[in-house]
Amino acid sequence: MRQRIRKIDRILKVQQHLQKEAxxxxxxxxxxxxxxxxxxxxLIQTMNDHETLHGLFVDVxxxxxxxxxxxxxxxxxxxxxxxxxxxxKAMQAKRTxxxxxxxxDQERRETEKKDLASILELLAKGASASFP
Numbered sequence: 001m002r003q004r005i006r007k008i009d010r011i012l013k014v015q016q017h018l019q020k021e022a023x024x025x026x027x028x029x030x031x032x033x034x035x036x037x038x039x040x041x042x043l044i045q046t047m048n049d050h051e052t053l054h055g056l057f058v059d060v061x062x063x064x065x066x067x068x069x070x071x072x073x074x075x076x077x078x079x080x081x082x083x084x085x086x087x088x089k090a091m092q093a094k095r096t097x098x099x100x101x102x103x104x105d106q107e108r109r110e111t112e113k114k115d116l117a118s119i120l121e122l123l124a125k126g127a128s129a130s131f132p
Contacts, residue, residue: 019089036072
């Protein structure tokens with residue numbers, strides 16, 4: 001029982017590590033999405049500023065904006081997939097944690113039963129020893 005608990009505990013630690021890693025990847029994707037959004041907004045503001053460009057670089061800016069939009073949609077798809085992975089890893093860790101808790105409770109109950117049996121055995125031996 002002890003060995004099984006140690007194995008499950010190690011599995012739980014690995015699953016928690018994988019969960020944190022998935023959360024970090026999701027955080028990186030969210031940051032990348034916000035950076036792309038800021039870049040798009042900046043480019044749109046620059047395109048709207050008539051004094052700066054005078055229409056000279058509109059084609060280049062439009063292509064760049066289109067490229068940013070395609071990158072943003074790819075990052076959004078990756079975010080959706082990573083959210084699913086993150087939730088899956090969290091659920092795996094939670095199930096393992098619940099299993100570990102159940103095993104620890106079972107071990108505690110078995111230990112209590114053994115202790116109670118040994119106490120009862122000592123009391124039974126003590127009672128017969130006191131009467132000649």
